Amino acid sequence: MTAEPWVSVDQIAEHLGVTRDSIYRWIDRKGLPAHRVGRLWKFQVSEVDDWVRVGGAEEDSSSSVRDGK
Secondary structure (H helix, E strand, C coil): CCCCCCECHHHHHHHHCCCHHHHHHHHHHHCCCCEEECCEEEECHHHHHHHHHCCCCCCCHHHHHHCCC
């Protein structure tokens, strides 16, 4: 069995079709599964995909209104 590779912020942002800023915000505010390796954030695509499937990336309508979006 081959271990799943770790991917960077840029790679996971591209995978999800969002910006790097969104990734950092989701780590901080929404619990995006990420792992610190020194100064870098690393991700396993399967963990992130599972997080998206269970609604982790859903927009919080109350914060959107509060943030003026």
